[in-house]
Amino acid sequence: MAPHEIRRPFKRPAISDQQKRRDLSLLRQNQNRRDAQHQARCLASTVVSLPNQNSEPVPEHLDLLPEPEIDNPDAQFSETQAPSSSRDLDIRHASKLRGPEVRMWFAKQLMLPEWMIDVPDRLNVDWYVFARPSGKRCFVVSLNGTTISRLRNGSLLHRFPSALPNGSRKKGGGSGQSYTILDCIFHELDQTYYVIDMVCWAGVSFYECTAEFRFFWLNNKILETGACEAPSQYHRYRFSLLTIYNCDYEGLNTAYTGPVPYVKDGLAFYNKNAHYQTGNTPLALVWKDENCSQYVIDTDGKGQVPHQQQVALELQGDGNLTTSDDPPVVFGCLNKEFIEKSELHPGNLLRFAISEGGLNFLDGKLEKADLQYLGKVNRARAFADTYSKVVFQHMVRHSPLRIEHLFASVSSSYDQDEVPDVEMVV
Numbered sequence: 001m002a003p004h005e006i007r008r009p010f011k012r013p014a015i016s017d018q019q020k021r022r023d024l025s026l027l028r029q030n031q032n033r034r035d036a037q038h039q040a041r042c043l044a045s046t047v048v049s050l051p052n053q054n055s056e057p058v059p060e061h062l063d064l065l066p067e068p069e070i071d072n073p074d075a076q077f078s079e080t081q082a083p084s085s086s087r088d089l090d091i092r093h094a095s096k097l098r099g100p101e102v103r104m105w106f107a108k109q110l111m112l113p114e115w116m117i118d119v120p121d122r123l124n125v126d127w128y129v130f131a132r133p134s135g136k137r138c139f140v141v142s143l144n145g146t147t148i149s150r151l152r153n154g155s156l157l158h159r160f161p162s163a164l165p166n167g168s169r170k171k172g173g174g175s176g177q178s179y180t181i182l183d184c185i186f187h188e189l190d191q192t193y194y195v196i197d198m199v200c201w202a203g204v205s206f207y208e209c210t211a212e213f214r215f216f217w218l219n220n221k222i223l224e225t226g227a228c229e230a231p232s233q234y235h236r237y238r239f240s241l242l243t244i245y246n247c248d249y250e251g252l253n254t255a256y257t258g259p260v261p262y263v264k265d266g267l268a269f270y271n272k273n274a275h276y277q278t279g280n281t282p283l284a285l286v287w288k289d290e291n292c293s294q295y296v297i298d299t300d301g302k303g304q305v306p307h308q309q310q311v312a313l314e315l316q317g318d319g320n321l322t323t324s325d326d327p328p329v330v331f332g333c334l335n336k337e338f339i340e341k342s343e344l345h346p347g348n349l350l351r352f353a354i355s356e357g358g359l360n361f362l363d364g365k366l367e368k369a370d371l372q373y374l375g376k377v378n379r380a381r382a383f384a385d386t387y388s389k390v391v392f393q394h395m396v397r398h399s400p401l402r403i404e405h406l407f408a409s410v411s412s413s414y415d416q417d418e419v420p421d422v423e424m425v426v
Contacts, residue, residue, distance in 0.1 A: 017364050017365060018114065018116075018117055018118050018120075018282050018388065019118060019120065019121060021282045022120060022271070022282045022283060025274075025277065025281055025282055025283050026271070026273060026274070026283065029208075029274070029275045029277060104382045104383070105154070106139075106150065106151075106152055106153060106154040107152045107153065107382055107383065108278055108279050109139070109278050110137065110139070110152055110183065110278065110279075111183065111197065111276050111277055111278060111279075111281060111284055112279060112280045112281065112284075113268060113269075113280075113281070113284035113285050113286045114280055114281065114282045114284070114285055114286075114386065114388040114389075115285070115286055115287070115386070115388040115389050115391070115392035116269065116285040116286065116287040116388075116392070116401060117388050117391045117392050117395060117401065118401075119401070119405060119406060119409040120269070120271075120285070123247050123269075123406070123409050123410050124246075124247055124248045124249070124409075124410040126271055126272055126273065127246075127247040127269050127270065127271055127272065128211065128212075128215070128244050128245065128246060128247060128269065128270045128272060129244075129245050129246075129247040129251055129252055129255045129267055129268070129269050129270075130196075130242045130243060130244045130245060130255055130267070130268055131242070131243075131255050131256075131258070131260050131264045131267060131268075131292065132185070132196075132264065132265050132266050132267060132268040132286065133185045133187050133194045133196075133242070133260075133262040133263065133264070133265065134185075134187065134262065134263040134264065134265035134293075134294070135185040135186050135187040135188060135194070135262075135263075135265075136151055136157065136185065136186045136188075137151070137152050137183075137184075137185055138150055138151050138152065138157050138184055138185070138186055138193075139181060139182070139183065139184070139199075140162075140164075140181070140182040140184050140193060141179060141180065141181050141182075142162055142164035142165060142166050142167030142179060142180045143166050143167075143178065143179035143180070144166065145161075145166065145167075145168060145169045146159060146160075146161065146167065146168070147159070147160050147161060147162035147164060147167040147168070149184070149186065149193070153380075153382065157186060158186075158236075158237065160236035160237060161233075161234045161235065161236055162227060162234075162235055162236065162237065162239070163225045163226040163227040163229070163234070163235040163239075164180050164182075164222075164225060164227050164239075165178060165179075165180050165201070165202045165225065166178045166179060166180070166202075167180070167227075168234045168235070169234070170234040178202055178203045179200065179202075179203060180200060180201050180202060181198070181199035181200040182195050182197070182198055182199070182239075183195070183196055183197035183198065183199060183276075184196060184239075187262045187263070189262070189263065190238075190261065190262065191231075191237060191238070192237065192238045192239070192240050192262070193237055193238070193239045193240070194239075194240050194241075194242055194262060195218065195222065195239055195240070195241055195242070196242060196268070197211075197214060197215075197218075197276065198214050198217065198218045199276055201217065201218075201221055206276060207275060207276045208275050208276075209275065209276075210272060210273050210274065210275065211270045211271065211272055211273070211274045211275075211276075212272040212273070214276065215244055218241070219241055222239065222241060223241075227239040228240055228241065240261075243255075243260075244270075247269060247410060248410055249407060249410050249411055252267075252406060252407065252410055253407070255267055256291075256292060256403060263294070264292045264293060265288070265292075265293050265294070265295065266286050266287055266288035266289075266292055266293040267286070267287050267288070267292060268284070268285070268286055269284065269285040269286075269287065270283070270284050271283040271284070279326065280324070280325060280326070280386055280388075282388075287401065287406070289400070289402065289403060291403070296396055297393065297396055297397065298310065298393055306353070308353040308354055308355065308372075309353065309354045309390075309393055309394060309397060310351055310352065310353050310354075310374065311331070311351070311352050311353075311354065311371075311385050311390050311393075312349050312350070312351055312352075312377045312381065312384050312385045313331055313332075313349070313350055313352060313384050313385065314328070314347065314348070314349055314350075314383075314384040315334065315339070315344055315345070315346055315347065315348045315349075315350055316346055317346040318333075319333045319334045319335065319336065319339060320332075320333050321333065321334065321350065321352070321371070322384065323384050323385055323386055323387045323390065324383040324384040324385065324386055325386055325387050328384075329366060329387040331352075331366065331369045331371065331390075332352075332369055332371050334373075338373075342373075344376075348376060349376065349377040349381055349383075349384055350373065350374075350375070350376055350377065351373075351374040351375055351376070351377050352371040352372060352373055352374060353371070353372040353374055354369065354370060354371065354372075354394065355370040355371070355372045356370065357369075357370025358370055358394070358398070359390075359391070359394050366387070366391075
């Protein structure tokens with residue numbers, strides 16, 4: 001009898017260690033426990049009390065509202081315990097930050113997806129997928145009878161009444177401890193907040209809950225509040241839940257081709273076991289092509305696709321040029337003479353073009369990058385590019401990870417999982 005043929009999961013040649021970092025992230029989140037309730041409380045307090053010092057102007061049609069003066073912002077929440085780390089200390093005093101420090105702090109509070117540069121193992125079993133709305137990523141916080149949204153740079157987006165817990169005077173009070181924090185994308189065309197994740201609900205932190213549980217809880221609780229209903233006097237903006245699919249063949253196909261009430265900006269993938277990890281994480285991924293996003297290849301300030309790929313890197317004290325990853329990835333090095341001649345300083349964000357030599361990889365890691373210096377980046381920018389973004393943009397130009405590759409992966413993984421055990425008879 002011919003041996004039973006097993007279809008192997010689809011694999012492209014490795015150009016990154018993204019899968020290894022996914023495994024490490026899952027392991028680390030179970031080892032590093034923290035005071036999640038304290039984290040959520042400080043974030044909610046900061047969203048409300050932070051002075052509105054926009055370094056990047058927000059368009060007027062977004063209907064910004066003035067912020068009321070707060071005499072003692074630190075008194076809104078009682079601190080029951082001292083900060084356990086320098087990270088907590090930064091959070092408690094974030095309301096005193098200004099300019100680039102504000103942008104950097106706020107951006108690090110969001111769970112930021114990496115770009116998908118290889119197909120995760122067990123994609124059809126361990127992952128969700130949904131069509132990502134185009135719009136402005138923001139935190140939405142409801143407490144003390146009002147609701148506030150802030151962009152990832154800390155700028156105030158809206159202050160408004162909502163049907164979220166403690167989000168309007170009509171909803172009544174509750175104490176200052178009763179607050180809700182949602183991770184949203186504001187979609188301007190229909191003036192709707194699309195909820196992509198939940199950090200805290202009615203004072204209960206969900207930082208250390210799995211995505212599977214967070215999505216289940218969110219879908220049940222937000223519908224009970226009426227926040228998804230049409231706007232009214234006590235509910236100024238509509239909230240909407242996203243349809244989240246298991247990333248099997250059918251779910252991936254529906255997320256990719258199915259109709260949605262918003263403009264798509266790629267697909268988002270979440271590992272079901274992922275906690276809400278602040279900063280960049282390989283347990284959340286974003287993928288795009290020209291069929292599900294208007295913006296696949298990065299454009300310049302004029303909205304044009306440059307002939308050569310451009311990257312933003314941070315200059316270190318030793319001359320190394322690094323990404324914003326933790327730990328950072330080194331793309332090259334500038335000599336001391338060039339740094340002094342160009343009046344550059346450690347911490348500067350610099351723009352480079354990737355020249356004809358491109359990016360070279362060895363055993364899944366960057367070996368060499370052919371960089372051409374273009375100048376400093378806009379001051380409004382807080383971070384260098386991530387490694388996954390640089391590599392994804394490089395792949396799009398030269399060897400893209402296509403939807404067919406994703407379909408092949410979930411199909412082959414499904415077939416392999418479905419192969420029955422065969423009893424060997426001698």
